Amino acid sequence: MATSPWRLDPTVTFLNHGSFGSCPTPVLEAQTEFRERMESNPVRFLDRELLGLLDATRTEVGSFIGADPDGIAFVPNATSGINTVLKSLRFEPGDELLTTDHEYNAILNTLREVARRDGAKVVIAAIPFPLRDPAEAVEAIRSAITPRTRLATVSHITSPTGIVLPIADIVRELEGRGIATVVDAAHTPGMLPLDVDGLGASYWVGNGHKWLCAPKGASVLWVRRDLRDRIHPLVTSHGANDPGTQRTRFRAEFDWPGTVDPSPYLSLPAAIRFGAELMPGGWPALMAANHELAIRGRNLLCDRLGVNAPAPDEMIGAMATVPLNLPLDDDAVATFRDVLAEEDLIEVPIVAWPVPGAREGGFGGRPKSTWARISVQQYNTLDDVERLADALVKRLPSR
Numbered sequence: 001m002a003t004s005p006w007r008l009d010p011t012v013t014f015l016n017h018g019s020f021g022s023c024p025t026p027v028l029e030a031q032t033e034f035r036e037r038m039e040s041n042p043v044r045f046l047d048r049e050l051l052g053l054l055d056a057t058r059t060e061v062g063s064f065i066g067a068d069p070d071g072i073a074f075v076p077n078a079t080s081g082i083n084t085v086l087k088s089l090r091f092e093p094g095d096e097l098l099t100t101d102h103e104y105n106a107i108l109n110t111l112r113e114v115a116r117r118d119g120a121k122v123v124i125a126a127i128p129f130p131l132r133d134p135a136e137a138v139e140a141i142r143s144a145i146t147p148r149t150r151l152a153t154v155s156h157i158t159s160p161t162g163i164v165l166p167i168a169d170i171v172r173e174l175e176g177r178g179i180a181t182v183v184d185a186a187h188t189p190g191m192l193p194l195d196v197d198g199l200g201a202s203y204w205v206g207n208g209h210k211w212l213c214a215p216k217g218a219s220v221l222w223v224r225r226d227l228r229d230r231i232h233p234l235v236t237s238h239g240a241n242d243p244g245t246q247r248t249r250f251r252a253e254f255d256w257p258g259t260v261d262p263s264p265y266l267s268l269p270a271a272i273r274f275g276a277e278l279m280p281g282g283w284p285a286l287m288a289a290n291h292e293l294a295i296r297g298r299n300l301l302c303d304r305l306g307v308n309a310p311a312p313d314e315m316i317g318a319m320a321t322v323p324l325n326l327p328l329d330d331d332a333v334a335t336f337r338d339v340l341a342e343e344d345l346i347e348v349p350i351v352a353w354p355v356p357g358a359r360e361g362g363f364g365g366r367p368k369s370t371w372a373r374i375s376v377q378q379y380n381t382l383d384d385v386e387r388l389a390d391a392l393v394k395r396l397p398s399r
Contacts, residue, residue, distance in 0.1 A: 005278075006377075012345050015380065015384055017318070017380075018373065019349060024213055027213060027214060030267045031215050031270075034266045038261075051255060054262070054265065056269075057269055060268070065194040065222075070248065073233070073254035074218070074220065076218075078205045078206065079104075079107065080234065082153065083110050084232075085203045086111065091114070091118040091119075092119075094120070094148055097123065097152075098153070098174075099111055099122065099152065100140070100158075101127060103159075106357075120150075123149070125141045126140060127141070129161055129163075129353070130311060134314065137170070138173060141173065145177065145179070150179065151180045152180070153181075153184060154174075155186070155187075157191065160354070160355050160373075161311075161373075162319035162321045162375070175200055181202050182204075185204055186207045187207070187210055187319070188211075189206040190212035192317055202227055203227070211318065213275060214264065214270075218267065218268050223250070235257045237256055239252035239254070239255065240253060287317075287318075290377060294320045294375070297374050298320035300386065300389060301372070304389040307323050309322075321374075324372055324392070325370075333352040334350075346388050348373070348388055349373045352369075372392065
């Protein structure tokens with residue numbers, strides 16, 4: 001049997017690629033080479049070589065995600081990228097910042113912080129879940145728009161509920177009304193085909209460490225050409241008054257935040273090559289295989305638990321959720337997740353939805369429902385999902 005390129009503990013059933021990913025050995029080796037090159041002469045590497053390496057990386061990443069390389073900045077994670085956008089912008093008292101109750105908790109916290117700073121208001125569109133059709137999501141967002149809506153932050157693939165939103169339709173609806181859109185594409189690179197330029201959003205942020213299988217700390221912020229002068233990094237450094245004429249202000253500010261380890265960013269091309277070579281057919285075949293396994297796994301769980309699938313197949317990528325009969329209590333949900341991990345050796349998110357940031361006032365309140373979210377990569381098989389089903393049947397209270 002061939003050795004797995006992933007370094008996951010073989011005693012653990014790992015159905016949680018969606019949280020932090022897993023970086024395979026060939027990509028880690030590429031990162032090590034960059035680190036060794038840097039440490040052999042840090043001044044040469046960081047002062048004289050790094051900018052050219054970042055430009056080459058930006059070109060390869062831009063080709064993969066369908067984005068103008070000049071609009072790409074590298075950030076540690078999607079949360080940092082969205083913070084970068086939101087904290088660069090300014091709003092007027094009474095302006096509304098729109099999002100949904102399927103958004104990631106950290107981003108909901110960021111929106112509230114920015115709203116408090118400027119006297120704006122966060123508006124949360126309630127997308128029904130379960131849902132029957134992508135159009136329900138578009139209508140929920142459309143119904144929450146008012147004349148005061150200035151910006152909308154919307155996930156392409158939702159973290160707590162694992163559904164693929166019709167992001168092109170949503171962006172078209174919002175941008176057509178003059179509302180700037182921030183696309184939270186934390187899960188999208190490597191899970192779904194991308195055409196970032198063609199999407200037409202104002203801002204787009206995607207992770208490399210999840211489905212792209214890059215090292216931790218490698219994510220991409222893209223800004224539309226007409227908006228690049230508005231966005232500045234969270235850290236002000238030498239690029240703010242760079243007298244050079246060879247680089248745009250956008251690149252100058254983002255490419256040098258201070259002394260950091262750039263090896264995660266520079267390893268993104270190695271991750272793109274790894275996925276392209278993992279199976280015949282390259283990335284399209286890999287995405288399709290993960291999607292098929294997620295659908296089969298979700299259907300298996302639904303059959304074993306006697307529940308209905310909460311979303312149509314077209315709204316599933318490589319993640320899927322199934323409803324659980326658990327107490328509507330955050331501590332109980334966390335305890336159940338930990339028991340699965342520590343006693344059954346199964347890593348899988350157990351989610352109380354909506355997340356705290358989407359509940360009343362952003363704090364406290366009880367969730368409406370509880371879910372198990374599987375996320376699969378090519379190291380998974382249907383047997384992994386069967387083990388989860390056995391554990392859930394054994395541990396869930398009877399209905």
